[in-house]
Structures are given as structure tokens and as C-alpha cells.
Amino acid sequence: xxxxxxxxxxxxxxxxxxxxxxxxxxxxxxxxxxxxxxxxxxxxxxxxxxxxxxxxxxxxxxxxxxxxxxxxxxxxxxxxxxxxxxxxxxxxxxxxxxxxxxxxxxxxxxxxxxxxxxxxxxxxxxxxxxxxxxxxxxxxxxxxxxxxxxxxxxxxxxxxxxxxxxxxxxxxxxxxxxxxxxxxxxxxxxxxxxxxxxxxxxxxxxx
Amino acid sequence: xxxxxxxxxxxxxxxxxxxxxxxxxxxxxxxxxxxxxxxxxxxxxxxxxxxxxxxxxxxxxxxxxxxxxxxxxxxxxxxxxxxxxxxxxxxxxxxxxxxxxxxxxxxxxxxxxxxxxxxxxxxxxxxxxxxxxxxxxxxxxxxxxxxxxxxxxxxxx
Numbered sequence: 001x002x003x004x005x006x007x008x009x010x011x012x013x014x015x016x017x018x019x020x021x022x023x024x025x026x027x028x029x030x031x032x033x034x035x036x037x038x039x040x041x042x043x044x045x046x047x048x049x050x051x052x053x054x055x056x057x058x059x060x061x062x063x064x065x066x067x068x069x070x071x072x073x074x075x076x077x078x079x080x081x082x083x084x085x086x087x088x089x090x091x092x093x094x095x096x097x098x099x100x101x102x103x104x105x106x107x108x109x110x111x112x113x114x115x116x117x118x119x120x121x122x123x124x125x126x127x128x129x130x131x132x133x134x135x136x137x138x139x140x141x142x143x144x145x146x147x148x149x150x151x152x153x154x155x156x157x158x159x160x161x162x163x164x165x166x167x168x169x170x171x172x173x174x175x176x177x178x179x180x181x182x183x184x185x186x187x188x189x190x191x192x193x194x195x196x197x198x199x200x201x202x203x204x205x206x207x
Numbered sequence: 208x209x210x211x212x213x214x215x216x217x218x219x220x221x222x223x224x225x226x227x228x229x230x231x232x233x234x235x236x237x238x239x240x241x242x243x244x245x246x247x248x249x250x251x252x253x254x255x256x257x258x259x260x261x262x263x264x265x266x267x268x269x270x271x272x273x274x275x276x277x278x279x280x281x282x283x284x285x286x287x288x289x290x291x292x293x294x295x296x297x298x299x300x301x302x303x304x305x306x307x308x309x310x311x312x313x314x315x316x317x318x319x320x321x322x323x324x325x326x327x328x329x330x331x332x333x334x335x336x337x338x339x340x341x342x343x344x345x346x347x348x349x350x351x352x353x354x355x356x357x358x359x360x361x362x363x364x
């Protein structure tokens with residue numbers, strides 16, 4: 001007597017149907033994660049997820065399901081903004097970091113400038129260089145320090161990150177939910193959402 | 208005899224798509240104007256009208272416009288990138304934040320080295336012209352708000 005020892009996947013268990021061998025959900029909704037399918041079903045619906053998975057290559061489906069699960073989770077935690085709240089928050093973080101980094105680099109360069117004047121004098125004194133005479137060797141020494149003062153600037157890189165403003169990211173709920181973004185560490189990079197529209201409460205335009 | 212159709216509003220994009228009567232209590236009509244049929248088409252394709260209906264009913268009326276806008280954004284992102292949707296953008300932004308935070312930490316460390324070697328950390332800190340206290344810490348940790356910042360930054364969010 002053949003016995004079906006395989007337990008139904010979380011989707012078929014939720015939908016109370018027989019889990020067939022060719023079930024499109026089974027590889028991605030294991031029975032020990034019932035909440036994953038419950039969330040996806042609540043936000044997207046089983047039918048829409050089936051259509052979406054059927055339009056993808058098999059090797060893409062796992063990432064698609066995981067991103068859908070993440071979106072569904074975010075939407076259930078923040079029914080108003082969902083993932084868009086997280087995007088807005090991250091963009092705000094980026095802008096803040098850019099400003100802080102710019103200030104820090106500016107302050108660092110002040111220290112380095114001060115270091116040039118003091119180190120140059122001290123180094124010159126160690127080498128017995130007549131700093132008052134301004135010989136060629138002292139000028140070379142200053143030149144050497146001058147090159148050291150200005151590492152390759154990354155301002156262009158930072159400016160490229162500027163995504164403008166999006167949704168108002170002041171929602172405490174959205175900020176708390178950002179903590180779960182750590183689960184996304186395994187996602188390969190995709191193209192970023194396009195630059196956001198200016199002004200508040202306007203959605204970030206997807207690229 | 209005046210026709211009733213003279214005084215009725217055109218159906219919203221949702222009711223037009225669903226081929227149903229758009230009455231004054233239609234929950235979609237304020238957010239899916241007939242001039243923008245694609246907006247509802249995309250949202251319906253990804254989320255389904257029924258799910259959107261339930262979601263809108265679960266939130267307050269003044270929140271619904273933002274909710275519909277975010278749903279429309281997510282739907283459009285998912286149609287453009289069926290594998291990752293808007294989650295791809297989150298992943299990229301996360302990495303950018305991490306890299307910038309690391310660079311900021313390195314720059315702060317350099318500032319601290321200079322300041323401590325010069326012995327003027329206190330004077331710099333209290334320098335009214337400096338504008339920003341040292342070291343420079345974003346209010347965001349290398350992780351996310353809610354985690355304790357590594358360098359004594361502002362915990363408030």
C-alpha cells in the first residue's frame with residue numbers, strides 16, 4: 001500500500017487542497033513556514049502569485065517568492081506605506097550620511113592642513129633643512145605632504161546616491177520595521193528605484 | 208426631461224475596468240481617476256481589486272491616498288522587475304547606506320587620531336565655529352534605527 005508520506009506545502013495546507021507533485025508553491029512554501037504563505041496570500045492572493053511564478057524561469061522563482069514574502073510582510077506591518085516607507089527611510093538615511101560625511105571630510109582636511117604646517121616644520125627641522133631659506137628639498141617635502149593631504153575624493157560617488165525626497169519617513173512604525181531589512185542580505189543587487197520626485201508624500205518613481 | 212446621466216460622474220478607473228456601476232460609495236473612485244487607467248490596471252494585476260478593497264477598508268480615510276500611491280508604486284516596480292520588485296531597490300539602498308556609514312566611521316577615526324595627537328579634542332568640540340560636534344556621527348547606526356548606535360549617536364528617530 002503506497003502511503004503519501006510527503007506533507008502538503010504551506011500553500012496547499014492553507015488552501016486546503018491536495019498538494020500535487022507539480023505544485024508550483026511547494027518548493028518555496030515549506031510546511032514549517034505557514035506564516036510566509038499566509039502573508040503572501042493576504043496581500044497578493046494565491047492566484048496572482050501563481051500567475052507571476054508561471055511567468056518566471058524556475059531559477060528565478062525562489063528570489064521572487066522571497067521578495068514577495070518580504071513585501072507582504074512590510075505591507076502587513078505598515079498598511080499605508082509598506083516597502084515604500086522603507087525605501088523612503090533608506091533614502092533619508094543616505095542623505096543624512098552624505099551630509100555627515102561631507103562635514104567630516106571637511107573637518108578632517110582642516111586637521112590635515114594643520115598637520116602639513118606643523119609636520120613640515122618638524123620634518124624639516126629633523127633633516128636639518130633650512131626652512132627659512134626655502135630650498136628645493138623643503139619644497140619637495142611640502143609637495144609630498146600636499147599630495148598626501150588629498151586622497152581621491154568620493155564626492156561624486158556620494159552625489160550619485162542622492163535620491164531626492166520621497167514619502168515622509170517620520171513614521172515610527174516604518175522606522176521600526178526597517179530593522180527587518182537585515183533579512184535581505186542574500187538578495188542579489190537589482191537596479192535601484194529611480195530618483196524620487198520632490199516634495200513630500202509623493203511616491204518614489206521606479207526606474 | 209433631464210437625463211440622469213447628465214448629473215452622474217464618469218466611472219472611476221476601477222469600476223470602468225471591472226465593468227461595474229461606480230456609485231457614490233465606491234472606495235476606489237477618489238484614488239483611481241478615469242484619466243489614469245494604468246494605475247488601477249497595475250494595482251489590480253499585482254494585488255487584486257479584492258485585496259486592495261480590504262486593505263483600504265482597514266485603514267483610515269485620510270491614509271488611503273498614500274496607501275494607494277504606495278501600492279501603485281510597488282505594483283509598477285513589480286511589473287518592471289517581476290523577480291525583485293521594489294525589494295531590489297531596498298537591497299541597493301541598504302548597501303549604499305552600509306558603505307557610506309563605513310566611510311563615515313573611517314573618517315571619524317581619522318579625525319579622532321588627529322584630534323587626540325594634537326590634544327585639542329576638547330577645544331574643537333567646544334569650538335563654536337565648528338558647527339558640528341566631533342566625531343561626526345549620523346543619527347543612523349550602521350544597521351537601522353532601533354538598534355543602538357555604535358558611537359554614541361543620537362538614539363532618537
